Amino acid sequence: FHLEQSLRRALERDEMLLYFQPRRDLRTGRIVSLEALLRWRHPREGLILPGRFIPVAESTGLILDLGPMVLEKACRQLQDWRARGVPTVPVAINLSTQELYTEDLPRHIQQRVQAADLPPELLEFEITESTAMRSMEEAIHILGRLNKMGFTLSVDDFGTGYASMSYLSNLPVQGLKIDQSFVAQISDPRHEAGADATIVKAIIGLGHNLGLNVIAEGVENESQRRFLLRQGCTLGQGFMFDRPRPAGEIEAQLRIGA
Numbered sequence: 181f182h183l184e185q186s187l188r189r190a191l192e193r194d195e196m197l198l199y200f201q202p203r204r205d206l207r208t209g210r211i212v213s214l215e216a217l218l219r220w221r222h223p224r225e226g227l228i229l230p231g232r233f234i235p236v237a238e239s240t241g242l243i244l245d246l247g248p249m250v251l252e253k254a255c256r257q258l259q260d261w262r263a264r265g266v267p268t269v270p271v272a273i274n275l276s277t278q279e280l281y282t283e284d285l286p287r288h289i290q291q292r293v294q295a296a297d298l299p300p301e302l303l304e305f306e307i308t309e310s311t312a313m314r315s316m317e318e319a320i321h322i323l324g325r326l327n328k329m330g331f332t333l334s335v336d337d338f339g340t341g342y343a344s345m346s347y348l349s350n351l352p353v354q355g356l357k358i359d360q361s362f363v364a365q366i367s368d369p370r371h372e373a374g375a376d377a378t379i380v381k382a383i384i385g386l387g388h389n390l391g392l393n394v395i396a397e398g399v400e401n402e403s404q405r406r407f408l409l410r411q412g413c414t415l416g417q418g419f420m421f422d423r424p425r426p427a428g429e430i431e432a433q434l435r436i437g438a
């Protein structure tokens with residue numbers, strides 16, 4: 181099994197699909213948005229997770245085919261749900277480093293979204309802290325353009341990179357996602373006085389003070405949920421509520437409003 185060759189073929193044969201993981205209001209459990217997560221359904225290897233192939237796609241340049249394909253699939257899914265009267269929520273798409281700095285990404289995104297006749301409010305884009313830091317001035321410019329077009333932006337995996345507070349305050353983003361490695365450390369009430377709990381509290385405070393929506397990733401249990409709520413973080417995603425799932429299963433949940 182040669183990953184790079186197979187990946188090229190996978191794109192031609194359309195073996196890629198999107199799963200979706202809800203972000204929920206931690207108080208009510210209501211779905212507020214979805215994150216699109218790429219999956220590769222390999223005919224022999226089965227379902228391959230992005231952690232295995234996104235880095236290869238990035239290093240080979242295949243990401244420049246994969247990225248637009250993800251956007252296209254997400255737009256088509258939203259369009260389909262809307263056409264069939266399924267109550268929709270915004271869908272967040274992960275942008276890799278190479279994609280963000282692609283020539284004229286904002287215009288490309290705008291064209292796709294307009295072609296699907298979608299309001300820009302239905303799409304969010306996530307970039308990691310390290311992607312933003314790669315070329316700060318350029319990132320500010322690109323994100324600013326996306327913002328003017330009406331798209332919502334957030335910083336993913338926050339806390340794992342080296343972004344300083346002043347950098348974060350300069351980024352035209354609306355949201356911040358606490359990396360799941362920190363959230364994992366508050367899964368036991370006895371850890372709430374520990375260093376990681378302090379980091380989680382600090383990130384929530386920083387995000388809110390900058391006027392950002394703060395989403396906790398990797399919420400797996402009730403004590404994490406309660407801790408986050410006590411700190412004022414009301415948005416989360418994680419296995420406590422949902423695993424990433426195919427569109428059909430998500431649709432059923434959107435219909436019942438759960």
Ligand code: G
Pocket residue numbers: 216217218229230231234250274275276424
């Ligand atoms: O779904 P999973 O938890 O295995 O995702 C692992 C990683 O792959 C995450 O960091 C996520 O951001 C990334 N990822 C998932 N889907 C996409 C995608 O469509 N594009 C990019 N660039 N990264 C993705």
Ligand code: G
Pocket residue numbers: 201217274336337360397398399400417418419420424
């Ligand atoms: O883009 P990002 O790096 O945030 O990717 C989200 C990843 O986190 C996805 O691969 C998803 O499957 C994973 N994930 C989502 N919720 C949980 C969770 O509660 N626990 C763990 N361990 N992983 C999660």
Ligand code: MN
Pocket residue numbers: 215274306336
């Ligand atoms: Mn993400």
Ligand code: NA
Pocket residue numbers: 336337338357359360397
């Ligand atoms: Na993340």
